[in-house]
Amino acid sequence: xTEPPANLPALAPDLPLGMGRDHDRYQAxxxxxxxxxxxxxxxxxxxxxxxxxxxxxxRLDLVEDAxxxxxxxxxxxxxxxxxxxxxxxxxLTVARRRILDHLRSEAxxxxxxxxxxxxAERTADGRGVxxxxxxxxxxxxxxxxxxxxxxxxGTEGGAALALRLVLGVSTHxxxxxxxVSEPTMAARITRAKKKIVAAGxxxxxxxxxxxxxxxxxxxxxxxxxxxxxYAPASGDTLMRTELSGEAIRLVRVGLSLRPNEPVLVALxxxxxxxxSRRDARVDAEGDVVLLPDQNRKLWHRGEIDEASALLTxxxxxxxxxxxxxxxxxxxxxxxxxxxxxxxxxTR
Amino acid sequence: xxxxxxxxxxxxxxxxxxxTPEQQGAEMLKxxxxxxACAQRDGVEILGGEALGGPDTMTVMRTRAGAVSLTDGxxxxxxxxxxxxxxxxxxxxxxxxxxxxxxxxxxxxxxxxIDVDV
Numbered sequence: 001x002t003e004p005p006a007n008l009p010a011l012a013p014d015l016p017l018g019m020g021r022d023h024d025r026y027q028a029x030x031x032x033x034x035x036x037x038x039x040x041x042x043x044x045x046x047x048x049x050x051x052x053x054x055x056x057x058x059r060l061d062l063v064e065d066a067x068x069x070x071x072x073x074x075x076x077x078x079x080x081x082x083x084x085x086x087x088x089x090x091x092l093t094v095a096r097r098r099i100l101d102h103l104r105s106e107a108x109x110x111x112x113x114x115x116x117x118x119x120a121e122r123t124a125d126g127r128g129v130x131x132x133x134x135x136x137x138x139x140x141x142x143x144x145x146x147x148x149x150x151x152x153x154g155t156e157g158g159a160a161l162a163l164r165l166v167l168g169v170s171t172h173x174x175x176x177x178x179x180v181s182e183p184t185m186a187a188r189i190t191r192a193k194k195k196i197v198a199a200g201x202x203x204x205x206x207x208x209x210x211x212x213x214x215x216x217x218x219x220x221x222x223x224x225x226x227x228x229x230y231a232p233a234s235g236d237t238l239m240r241t242e243l244s245g246e247a248i249r250l251v252r253v254g255l256s257l258r259p260n261e262p263v264l265v266a267l268x269x270x271x272x273x274x275x276s277r278r279d280a281r282v283d284a285e286g287d288v289v290l291l292p293d294q295n296r297k298l299w300h301r302g303e304i305d306e307a308s309a310l311l312t313x314x315x316x317x318x319x320x321x322x323x324x325x326x327x328x329x330x331x332x333x334x335x336x337x338x339x340x341x342x343x344x345x346t347r
Numbered sequence: 348x349x350x351x352x353x354x355x356x357x358x359x360x361x362x363x364x365x366x367t368p369e370q371q372g373a374e375m376l377k378x379x380x381x382x383x384a385c386a387q388r389d390g391v392e393i394l395g396g397e398a399l400g401g402p403d404t405m406t407v408m409r410t411r412a413g414a415v416s417l418t419d420g421x422x423x424x425x426x427x428x429x430x431x432x433x434x435x436x437x438x439x440x441x442x443x444x445x446x447x448x449x450x451x452x453x454x455x456x457x458x459x460x461i462d463v464d465v
Contacts, residue, residue: 152440198459198461199440199457199459200348200350200437200438200439200440200459201439201440201441202438202439202440202441202442204439204441206441207441207445209445209448210441210444210445
């Protein structure tokens with residue numbers, strides 16, 4: 001029941017996502033404006049669309065495939081038919097139609113027509129295309145992020161699921177980040193989705209008692225994805241470092257939904273400081289350069305400045321969870337190194 | 348959904364035998380609190396639940412090549428043993444975990460109950 005329908009092209013969802021396997025080929029043949037625009041929409045709106053669809057249908061198992069299918073359809077049709085006025089709404093409409101098709105065929109297969117389908121149809125018809133993303137949709141986004149990073153999923157499964165569903169990172173790229181094969185990663189993501197359905201993990205906002213723990217879990221998950229990109233591996237170092245930047249995006253999504261959340265503020269600062277040194281970490285031969293020997297001109301100053309500002313955030317002066325405190329201390333130490341003009345001048 | 352909640356390990360609650368009667372009484376109140384909270388929460392119902400005898404009362408039954416063998420003691424070699432269980436109807440995992448916070452600080456395993464089509 002949780003398998004995608006057989007008629008969906010298996011590789012299609014990964015195709016147009018920019019940093020996927022076809023990235024180089026796209027570059028080489030020169031991409032149209034449409035492809036670049038599509039990439040942009042996927043990057044900015046995937047998580048929001050996934051949240052809307054999950055909120056409407058409560059079928060996480062269908063959402064990823066439907067969205068992937070919609071992106072694939074856009075890659076095919078936009079170049080010939082032209083860009084739609086509202087690309088995100090276009091994707092949403094196509095994905096919604098896929099889900100409805102799937103629900104209908106499920107209902108046919110069961111030789112009955114569950115109420116779910118008619119309810120879903122009514123809502124879909126009533127809503128039409130997305131008009132104005134209001135607070136409700138932001139709630140859905142928070143629900144989606146917390147669902148994907150639910151501690152019952154395990155950190156690795158949750159990290160993969162969050163990158164795929166919240167950010168739309170391709171399974172191919174997630175596999176590369178975690179140094180496993182693409183089928184292994186696809187299986188891990190599928191397992192996480194099945195666990196959500198089977199264990200009854202809700203698409204909801206946690207109780208006030210549970211929320212701090214859940215935000216800690218979100219932070220742990222994002223940090224695991226981040227550090228995965230820096231794990232030593234042969235070759236491919238540059239691309240994997242770039243992928244760990246996606247984990248920073250995940251924290252930013254979390255912060256946009258829960259501003260001033262101490263654990264997220266501290267973690268973002270820590271990640272930015274570590275990430276700011278990415279270009280100085282390896283030399284031309286691909287060997288690791290230790291901190292004292294790094295060319296400080298290669299450090300990303302803007303990221304260091306942003307992190308320094310985050311560390312003065314009032315959110316970090318109040319009572320915080322132990323995890324937030326640990327991130328904050330690590331970030332402050334990293335900041336001392338980042339702000340020192342030279343190794344000798346480090347306090 | 349239906350969940351089987353297994354009270355597997357003593358966890359931070361500590362050994363029942365090592366408690367004073369007053370401490371045991373306080374722990375028992377937590378079970379009552381849990382029962383009351385479940386009764387009050389929409390969509391939640393305790394369908395069943397019992398405390399179980401200790402490891403020295405357990406028997407494991409195995410069938411190998413049609414022959415049944417019974418052995419004394421619990422299945423696993425672990426020191427942690429199933430001390431009791433609940434069968435609970437709850438709308439989702441988070442609601443259940445929220446309520447289970449009221450119990451003593453046991454280590455708990457939660458399994459969804461699945462429908463088996465025959």
